[in-house]
Amino acid sequence: MPPLPLCPCSSGQRYKQCCAPFHKGEAEAPDAERLMRSRYSAFAWREAAYLWKTLHPDHPMRARPEADVVRELRAFAQAHQYPGLVVMGHQPPDTTGLARVLFFAKVFEKGKDQSFVERSDFRHDGTGWRYLDGVLKLPRELKVPPESLTLETFPVD
Template sequence: MPPAPPCPCSSGLRYRQCCAPYHRGEAEPPDAEALMRSRYSAFALKEAAYLWKTLHPEHPDRARPEAEVVRELRAFAQSHQYPGLVVMDRRPADAHGVAQVLFFAKVFEKGKDRSFVERSDFRHDGTGWRYVSGVPRLPRELAGPPEALTLATFPA
């Protein structure tokens, strides 16, 4: 039997032990970082319904028809490749319930590098952690290597 594939989120774990239980609805990610990693994996594996499910009710796309958003997410996921993820920093929920994760998502579209760094905000909705919003930056907009950033040094 071939070995189980590694998880696309770059955790070092096998997919079945990492993001698969979240994608299958068997568990909720325990924190904002796990949710963010599971969303990256969902893009890599074209799990558009999971991406919709993990949007916080405050996310602007939640005001749009679900079928339309899922269709757009699926099309985006299918047109890109996701070779890896680096989580540089994280901050647990603050007094307002907002947790943050800073990550470098490696993304390619038809051989063109579309990678970006993002500071993402997450909030628990009573069921699980959900993606609220993000501030993306392209590597060329940064003063140094993306992997060297922290939440404190991320350009606002």
């Protein structure tokens, strides 16, 4: 029997014990970082319905028909490869309930590097953590290696 695959979220754990329970609806991610990791993994596993489910109600995509968004997310996921993720920082919820995660997502499309760094914002919706929005930067826009950034040094302008 072949070994179980490692989780695409780069946790070092097997997928079955890491993000699969979230994708299957068996559990909710316990914090914003785990949600972010599970969303990266969902792109890799083409779990478009999970990506929809984990959008915060205030996310602009939620104003559109679910079927359209899920179809677009699935097509995007299928067109890309997801070789790894580096989490550089996370901030627990502040007094308004906003939590942040800074990460470097390695993403390729037809062999072309489409990787990016994002500072993502998350809020709990009463059921689980949800992706609210984010500020994305391409590595070429940065003055330092992406992995060297922190939440405090990430350029938001």
